[in-house]
Amino acid sequence: MALTRRRFLTNTTAAGVATFATLQFGAPGAYAQTEEGTISIALAARAPSGINPQQSGLTGGDNWAIYQVFNGLVQSRPGTFAVTPDDFQPALAESWDVSEDARTWTYHLRQGVQFHHGYGEMTSRDVMFTYGRQIDPDVISAGKVLFNNIESIDAPDDYTFVVTLVRPDPLFNASTAVTLAASILSQDAFEEKGEDFNFDPVGTGPYFVESTDESSILLTAFPDYWDEPAATEHVRVSFIADTTARTLAFASGQVDMIEGVRQPGWIPTMRQRDPDTIFDATAPGSFNTLHLNLEYEPLDDIRVRKAFRYAIDSAQIASAFGELSTPMVGIIAPQFAGSVTREELPEELQYEYSPEKAMELLAEAGYPDGITIPAYTSQREDYSTIMLIIQEQLRASNINLDLDIIDHATMHAENNLAKNSVALNSSSFPPVPTLPFLQRLAAPADAKPDGSGQGNYSHYGVAIPGIDDLLDQAQDEPDFDKRIEVIEEIERKVLEDLPLLGIITLSYVIARNPRIDLGFDVESGYAYWPLNQARIVS
């Protein structure tokens, strides 16, 4: 039978409809058996970019693998953020002392810790090597900014490591030692392997890297782990960027856990398909903040920025995401110390949602007919969803956001070239109150057109005087409570100038097959957690 164009179209239509019907109305996937003795997790990234904690350009998926393969000096209780200095637990350091002025930190290392693949015992030499790379300005490594405050490091013996800080930091464990960038590398392995270390890393963690391919990393339990060996023999970290494909892989039981889709209605839909699915979510998760570019007309006018603030209803955006989200008032998540609440703010800084007030302010600024501002954001579902809601809210106040939705990596690259006028940013921060300001609003972090700058897309502290003096004051303050007072003052100053608007917090969420027991409950923390206690229970 000859295939005419008409017949081809008819046939393909029929095939499409049939596929769709199966997809949509088929029975909820019974959990199929996956690889024996393997727990698999699929993350929203295209491919592994490396398993070296100091490599730049790592994705959330890489971080999951890195966290299983490496250890830091200290750790927080699984599934939580360590908030106060007492919350930290020993890891490669058995104990630590801090001087009165919070400037000298001495770590006493655990003895007998073995590196993977027979690279010998971990000693202060490896710790010196790891931190040494991060404070050496000539070495290119990720997370360097976290080590800025270190004046010097020293190893008086094989099992002692001493850090001296420029400024006091009562939270050094939280701001630096516990971060992924401070994971201890094997010096011998690193020097021997060179570039190959990125995909064939050697750490001290509960798992070592068995193999990698274009779409996954296979980890195997390390029998000589210093703590209790991992409960399950293998962990497979898979990379499935497409949300539909990832959801299908989970629904069909091919993977045990997937990174959730952070868009309205996703969790209810998943619950409808299978009420037994478990959702592990961090609170607060990521801080979603909106940069207003102070060098971009008309955003240089405070009345226009105030109009933005009045026109955006954070509570409504948060309600769209349901249980995953809370509205933000300032720049620090309401769950963390240093944040301000609307009630304690003076009335002019409360910015109760009001399109009328927004339009009044625009008219005052000389835009009675409203304004049009070009901007772009990422196509990642959390970014695009939040920006599309903001766009619709702004429309009610005659602010037309001419929005381009582009590739995620491209958005970051363009933002770093200081090209965006209204840039949404989603970042996870630990409970270290100075961090969001240092990364997003400090003058030294100013984004530059040549790409040499960092995350201050607002040009705060450069285009107009910012909060740099107050930040210095906060960083010089050894007392935690007094430090928090300064931070609250910074919050109020930012609310006066509005270079950056707090929108919502959004939990990082992993959907989990009930056949997997993690061994702990996820409450807060970074967007990855340990899998060494995870076991298959049915």
Add this chain to the structure above:
Amino acid sequence: MTSLDQPVEAVRPTRTLLENVTATFIGRPSMIFAAVVILTFIAIALFAPLLAPYDPLAQSYLVINAYPSAEHWLGTDQFGRDVLSRLIYGSRNSMIFGITAPIIAALVGTTLGVVAGYFGGIFDRLVTRMIDLLLAFPDLLLAIIISAALGGGFWNILAVLSIAFVPGFARVARASTLAVKQEPYVEASVAVGLRTPLIILRHVVPNIAAPVVVLMTLWVASAIRLEAALSFLGLGTRPPYPSWGNIIRDGLNNIFGSPWPIIGAGFAITLVVLSFNMIGDAVRDLLDPEIGQ
């Protein structure tokens, strides 16, 4: 002996054009179906504000991912927007781009092709090389390259779609012109001293119109498909304004929450593209003398 002053009895075809049209369209029920579909969608596009039950951009978080109901005939999407209203407004983009782009491309492409074919020489060689260069890229790829350079927005999409189709028209027009140029009636016109523009307009263009018109009707469907593909890729119609392509794109991430945007837009694209293809085929049957007779 007949005088030149007296009109020559023309050789008439066995059927008139009107008879042909009637035979092609009325004789086939599928043609009636296609015509009805297209006219309906054009009407929907024209009267969108009257037909759409809701503002296609209005979000409502009380009715996220709703199933079809009396209030929302095709349910709502992940922003609580009414899917039917978005589809109705989305048809405007598809129809405008689908019909305008091939017309613009036909005008530009035919002009280039006829001039190149008729005059030959360096201009012909330039145009031919350019056509070859552009034809080396599939139309979707070409459209992606151009729109990546120009960016989204109404006029840019129109330009992108038109440019993507120009080389096809230019090639057909040039080839037909080369054939027509050899005909005795053109030689005769030159011999009696008719001015060149007049020869082109009166004798060349009407005789190459058939393939160009056929191409144009067939490419309406392609233009609709291409606009949808560009919007799907995020290079076409900008959010929040709906087009069938970006409705599918928005719906894809939310396929388990609400499949109705994809089903609706997919169905609309299929129906319209199928209908335009049917009409295109019929117009070809009608105008192509070898098949028509």
